[in-house]
Amino acid sequence: MVVQKKHSGRFGARSVEPPPPPPPGLTARLSASNALADILGSAHSIEDRLVALKNSDLEPRDKALVRSILAASLRHLGSIRTLLAKALERGLPKKSGALEWYLVTAAAQILYMDVPDHAAVDLAVHAAKRDPRSAPFAGLANAVLRNIVRAKDEPGAIADPFIDTPQWLAARWIKTYGRELAAQIAHMHGLEPTLDLTVKSAPAEWAARLGGIVLPTGSVRLATHTAIEALEGYDEGAWWVQDAAAALPARLLNVHAGERVGDLCAAPGGKTAQLALTGAHVVAVDRSAERMKRVAENLTRLGFNAELHVGDALSFDAAPFDAILLDAPCSGTGTIRRHPDIAWIKRTSDIAALAALQTKMLDRSCAMLKPGGRLVYSTCSLEPEEGEQQIATLLRRNPDLKRLPISADEIGGIGECVTQEGDIRTLPAHLANGDPRLAGLDGFFVARLQRK
Numbered sequence: 001m002v003v004q005k006k007h008s009g010r011f012g013a014r015s016v017e018p019p020p021p022p023p024p025g026l027t028a029r030l031s032a033s034n035a036l037a038d039i040l041g042s043a044h045s046i047e048d049r050l051v052a053l054k055n056s057d058l059e060p061r062d063k064a065l066v067r068s069i070l071a072a073s074l075r076h077l078g079s080i081r082t083l084l085a086k087a088l089e090r091g092l093p094k095k096s097g098a099l100e101w102y103l104v105t106a107a108a109q110i111l112y113m114d115v116p117d118h119a120a121v122d123l124a125v126h127a128a129k130r131d132p133r134s135a136p137f138a139g140l141a142n143a144v145l146r147n148i149v150r151a152k153d154e155p156g157a158i159a160d161p162f163i164d165t166p167q168w169l170a171a172r173w174i175k176t177y178g179r180e181l182a183a184q185i186a187h188m189h190g191l192e193p194t195l196d197l198t199v200k201s202a203p204a205e206w207a208a209r210l211g212g213i214v215l216p217t218g219s220v221r222l223a224t225h226t227a228i229e230a231l232e233g234y235d236e237g238a239w240w241v242q243d244a245a246a247a248l249p250a251r252l253l254n255v256h257a258g259e260r261v262g263d264l265c266a267a268p269g270g271k272t273a274q275l276a277l278t279g280a281h282v283v284a285v286d287r288s289a290e291r292m293k294r295v296a297e298n299l300t301r302l303g304f305n306a307e308l309h310v311g312d313a314l315s316f317d318a319a320p321f322d323a324i325l326l327d328a329p330c331s332g333t334g335t336i337r338r339h340p341d342i343a344w345i346k347r348t349s350d351i352a353a354l355a356a357l358q359t360k361m362l363d364r365s366c367a368m369l370k371p372g373g374r375l376v377y378s379t380c381s382l383e384p385e386e387g388e389q390q391i392a393t394l395l396r397r398n399p400d401l402k403r404l405p406i407s408a409d410e411i412g413g414i415g416e417c418v419t420q421e422g423d424i425r426t427l428p429a430h431l432a433n434g435d436p437r438l439a440g441l442d443g444f445f446v447a448r449l450q451r452k
């Protein structure tokens with residue numbers, strides 16, 4: 001117990017006032033600002049930060065708030081920075097500590113979240129006052145954020161469709177997809193993605209029970225953003241979370257019960273679960289022991305079995321497979337809706353390095369196929385170096401392989417996702433819906449090949 005002594009005059013013991021408790025909500029704001037500084041300053045992924053957040057002693061409600069503040073800040077970083085730059089006439093003061101992050105996260109709450117403006121402003125000012133380097137600028141923070149509150153109501157303040165996309169990525173997508181489609185992709189990155197589920201069976205029944213819709217591909221789509229553990233069917237393992245596009249590669253491998261199937265980059269295991277559901281013998285490999293633990297947990301919840309190996313797919317040796325799924329590590333630019341940090345922490349050099357790794361993995365996978373065996377290659381990237389170009393060069397250097405073209409019928413008739421060559425290219429702008437909360441797909445490339 002802390003006993004507070006009364007002030008007892010000039011020579012008596014001085015009272016030591018404990019610091020006042022932080023106002024409600026401040027801890028969550030400080031946590032969001034720290035995490036954002038770490039993601040953008042040190043290129044740590046939001047996923048790493050969310051694991052740290054999960055293990056922190058914040059209340060569940062505050063954890064959800066931190067997650068939402070981070071997502072809104074990263075999803076709209078370009079817009080927020082543009083508005084802050086206008087309000088900060090002389091730029092961000094030098095040596096102002098974490099002031100930038102207090103401002104960005106507060107602006108995200110004011111502009112994009114259902115948080116009262118005064119709470120967002122007051123807590124950011126409070127945060128600034130607690131930090132000796134930003135404290136001298138607490139008044140400035142107050143003025144700037146009040147400016148943002150006013151700017152919120154100015155119609156059409158920002159008209160550039162690529163405002164929230166780093167320039168190098170916008171330039172790439174315009175080159176690959178044309179300006180109009182690239183702008184639609186960038187627009188979709190500004191919206192919260194749907195929650196898609198792969199169900200073991202009876203998709204229509206689960207869609208009705210969970211208040212969702214069944215997509216032409218068979219996935220169930222919900223517009224909800226509640227904790228998945230609270231949804232019906234989670235505990236009994238009736239479904240798992242998987243974007244509708246991410247569910248295509250395993251389905252297109254057409255695996256049968258009794259086949260021996262390699263899943264060479266398996267974690268966290270969404271596709272492993274699909275393959276196990278068929279009754280095939282699945283050999284799942286992933287380099288990351290930590291991520292492989294999640295595969296094991298997910299399979300246990302779903303009641304599936306697979307042979308799990310932690311190791312490098314490039315040196316993995318096993319008896320030849322009937323079919324292999326290579327869901328290769330990639331830049332992840334097709335999943336920016338779900339991981340908005342990717343847009344800001346990836347570099348063009350990452351794409352070249354990953355493409356070189358994918359080439360090696362493709363060669364290794366082909367060497368592990370039985371004659372007549374099938375290979376599905378997939379990446380969740382919008383970049384042709386990680387998709388279309390990989391397969392074009394693989395087919396040129398390996399005459400033992402042929403493409404097994406994919407038809408629109410195999411993906412529920414969604415012709416817009418099938419390329420001329422018979423591969424799949426999904427985009428966030430695909431699968432439009434009158435209700436934007438139910439629209440879009442992650443950006444995947446999928447090709448199906450066969451060893452002659």
Ligand SMILES: C[S@@+](CC[C@H](N)C(=O)[O-])C[C@H]1O[C@@H](n2cnc3c(N)ncnc32)[C@H](O)[C@@H]1O
Nearest residue numbers: 265266267268269270271286287312313327329
């Ligand atoms: C795109 S993720 C796979 C997603 C997974 N297929 C799913 O559906 O849940 C890529 C995975 O490749 C793994 N990885 C990266 N390099 C690897 C390597 N050399 N050998 C094996 N796994 C690797 C990563 O740890 C990561 O889990």
